[in-house]
Amino acid sequence: MSKPKLRIGLIGTGFMGKAHVFGFTSAPRVFELPFDLELHTVADITPEAAARAATTLGFAHATADWRSIMLDPAIDVVSITAPNALHKEMSLAAIAAGKHVYCEKPLAPMAADALEMTLAAEAKGVKTQVGFNYLCNPMLTLAREMIMAGELGEIRGYRGLHAEDYMADASGPYAFRHDPAGGGALADIGSHALATAEFLCGPVTRVMGDLVTMIAERPDGKGGRKAVTVDDIGRAFLRFENGASGSIEGNWIATGRKMQHDFEVYGTKGALAFSQEHFNVLHHFDTAAAKGRQGFRRIEAGPDHAPYGLFCVAAGHQLGFNDLKAIEVAGYINTIAGKSPEPFNFRKGLRIQTLVETIQASSKAQGWLDVV
Template identity: 55%
Template sequence: MTKELAAKELGIGIIGTGFMGKAHAFAYRVALAAFPDIPVPRLEMIADVNEASAAKAAHQYGFARASGDWRALVNDPRVDVVSITTPNTLHKEMALAAIAAGKHVHCEKPLSPSLADSLEMVEAAEKKGVSTQVGFNYIKNPLLKQARDMIAAGELGEITGFRGIHAEDYMHDPDSPYSWRIDPVGGPGVIADLGSHIIGMARFLLGPIADVSADMRTVVKSRPVSRGAKERKGVLVDDVARILVNFGRGCGGTIEANWVATGRKMQLGFEISGDKGSLVFTQERLNELLFYRAGGDAKTNGYVKIESGPQHPPYGEFCIAGGHQLGFNDLKTIEMGEFLRAIGQGKTSTPDFREAYEIQKVVDAAIASSKTRSWVVVG
């Protein structure tokens, strides 16, 4: 290996071996194959509180080493990039330690349980000059970029409305046990867990949200303390959040987050209306974007399906044929590829810690609105 090539390597460390840890590992392994212009991601270390799980993951995903101590990973001189895929309450401590050690940091959303903690993380990263990214990978879909370009080009005309939703059903069973996900110590419930995705998507497409009026409800009032236990613990976080929003650009809209939507596995989508047309998207059919152009012949006019293909970069880096489709892990690979490229070029990658903080400001405004039953200005 030449010194020039070695200089383009980045040692990767992942904290956590669960669902998102696995997704990060897949993405780092594949990123170079899709994006040959990025620094070489060297799979250096993976850590988990369960050392056996870490060792198993290191073998399975091809990491050089494993550890039962995340601090060892953060402080290891061969690790340049730290991916944090742990529960929310651990994000701040891990991220600040990694930043202090001069590492670039990818953190899953939400950034932290509180807005103040998130701002501390943002300021630490910006002061240290490290690159950051937060796991809003759904906006990495080439068709979402296509939608944003169409809006910016005026193809929908003046935007008149936005309807967004992120609904799943993984918490609909009242006998599913109490967990970190619904512990208020980790922050709010569905509005942070799912709502942050659709809020981030709304901002990606239409820009900042100016003010909100929200209604947040707890549907399942208690849950077993463990699977099958008779003892139950009261639930204090939201299961459903419905928000009226006004965008800084002047249009209004609605946003819903719901993790008790029986039958829904991934209803992350939107409808954007303008005076010249509209766009419709759902993650359940993530390779399709529907476009309606106003003013056509009423007998034949309707939504046209835009199907993802090589004409929508970076789809072609994965497959040269249209209609063959991208998937969730491909979106994660695009996310990691863009992050590593930004690090290599000394540029900012987005959504970074600052954007995650802006998303969290909307979440906090919605919580305040629901409590006061009034409109609240964001930030």
């Protein structure tokens, strides 16, 4: 009557490492999962850091050598929240060891790497997941369901956005996110806008990019300056397979914005508007409403919007960012149990990376490109 165990190895203990742990510990208490989850081993840079993280986060074992996680036959799932540049090497090692891999976004700095990782995972038959964070929101699920059910009619126009200001200060130092291989606002957060766009409206077939560098150099951390070539703002026009057109923007110098992951989608019968700043709300316009009574309706997340009700039996109480991570984890665990297809697997991560790179190439070429 007791459930089989699923043992977790975690690499990285920063923002996202912690978020994974929140997910692994909350998910089983919120959802009826097919496995018992066990926080088995955590890896960090030094033995001391790893030991401390094990105590704080609740892992049984600690290591300063992430490879030992891959070698440990007890471990079933590897969570990778290390810097982006390491995602590929770690993932390939985990896949080779037959472990399921849950990797933070972006899957890899370059699409070619993401492709290699995807093919490796598919060949080995392990279950993969990329952490897209925002897509597991019940209100996004609602939006997608409404669109798929035709409640908006045919989709005509889309406007997506992910703007923050964490790079707005020109005195902030050059960092790994400024690396020409995989860096820039479009790759870092525009990718979220692209993921949401396809989640809601289906495949993008053609793009025209516009990437702009506004802060041309930054302190190099050693008293000098270093040139920055990646985009601070990345824009794109989009064409969707369903006939709609749209645009997105990724912007990390949007002074004052903390979480402007927004979208508006317009169809023949209705429209939706959403802002991640109030992510428990979805605004819906329905052309079928009575004359003089029309308008955007503010739908608040509640038990009618699964799986909200598992967190809280009453509407309006609101989920938080870490709750979205718990939903993400639960989806992945069910996938590992074969209960559902992989919702956001490596191939999806590859897809987004391909979109990003096609937009980058389009911007360079100053012309439209097909997404292949």
